[in-house]
Amino acid sequence: MKWSELSDNWCPVARTLSVVGDRWTLLILRDCYLGKSKFEEFAESSGMTRHILAERLKRLVEEGVLERRLYSDAPKRYDYVLTEKGEELRPALRIMKDWGKKHMPVRREAKA
Amino acid sequence: MKWSELSDNWCPVARTLSVVGDRWTLLILRDCYLGKSKFEEFAESSGMTRHILAERLKRLVEEGVLERRLYSDAPKRYDYVLTEKGEELRPALRIMKDWGKKHMPVRREAKA
DNA sequence: CCCCTACGTTTTGTTTTGGAACTTATGACA
DNA sequence: TGTCATAAGTTCCAAAACAAAACGTAGGGG
Numbered sequence: 001m002k003w004s005e006l007s008d009n010w011c012p013v014a015r016t017l018s019v020v021g022d023r024w025t026l027l028i029l030r031d032c033y034l035g036k037s038k039f040e041e042f043a044e045s046s047g048m049t050r051h052i053l054a055e056r057l058k059r060l061v062e063e064g065v066l067e068r069r070l071y072s073d074a075p076k077r078y079d080y081v082l083t084e085k086g087e088e089l090r091p092a093l094r095i096m097k098d099w100g101k102k103h104m105p106v107r108r109e110a111k112a
Numbered sequence: 113m114k115w116s117e118l119s120d121n122w123c124p125v126a127r128t129l130s131v132v133g134d135r136w137t138l139l140i141l142r143d144c145y146l147g148k149s150k151f152e153e154f155a156e157s158s159g160m161t162r163h164i165l166a167e168r169l170k171r172l173v174e175e176g177v178l179e180r181r182l183y184s185d186a187p188k189r190y191d192y193v194l195t196e197k198g199e200e201l202r203p204a205l206r207i208m209k210d211w212g213k214k215h216m217p218v219r220r221e222a223k224a
Numbered sequence: 225c226c227c228c229t230a231c232g233t234t235t236t237g238t239t240t241t242g243g244a245a246c247t248t249a250t251g252a253c254a
Numbered sequence: 255t256g257t258c259a260t261a262a263g264t265t266c267c268a269a270a271a272c273a274a275a276a277c278g279t280a281g282g283g284g
Binding site for chain 1: 211
């Protein structure tokens with residue numbers, strides 16, 4: 001089965017994961033919860049490639065998790081802010097943060 | 113940046129995601145929370161390929177999220193059960209379930 | 225004019241995934 | 255004895271996703 005077919009799965013967990021259950025997407029949300037909103041901020045903070053970042057942002061906007069907002073007219077610049085729908089995933093990230101702190105100690109040097 | 117380098121990130125969310133933040137892994141955990149434990153159960157329930165399933169189970173065992181358990185001597189058969197570490201991610205899945213119910217309605221026919 | 229910022233897109237080569245067939249060990253049936 | 259079924263994987267190959275780096279675009283500042 002392809003991942004893309006998951007958005008109509010009977011299981012609500014699967015449908016949620018069809019939006020945020022890939023590599024990187026939840027890291028974008030983490031940055032949003034930390035107050036970041038700009039493309040360059042996400043790119044630098046997460047270490048993901050600009051290619052993938054652009055794709056994921058597009059999808060998050062399509063799904064109504066983020067909103068693309070014009071914040072500068074000249075030159076045209078857009079950033080990304082959480083919608084209410086996006087805010088409601090915050091508790092899940094909080095649990096992952098606590099779980100990581102407890103169960104996933106850093107072994108080598110931190111990189112980013 | 114490669115995904116595999118994420119396990120030593122400074123951010124505990126990133127470290128958590130280095131284990132469960134890919135396509136399919138959280139779906140395995142969902143099945144575990146629903147009481148499933150067998151390879152064939154996971155394969156059928158999630159719709160993922162056996163190839164990927166085997167890889168993900170191996171990783172979850174390595175990370176101490178699941179435990180591989182001999183449940184039949186002849187023929188040798190193994191299944192997978194949650195450790196305490198694995199149990200502690202359950203609340204995150206619960207949030208995703210609620211989020212999916214609220215924000216991700218099924219559009220077409222359910223498949224699996 | 226030329227360089228800087230910032231949000232992307234394109235290109236190229238590598239890695240991961242999807243799908244299906246195959247393996248191994250055993251029990252059940254006839 | 256031979257054939258079928260079960261269950262946990264493994265192997266193969268083509269297709270899709272990804273990483274890295276360069277390029278594009280639309281101003282602003284010196």
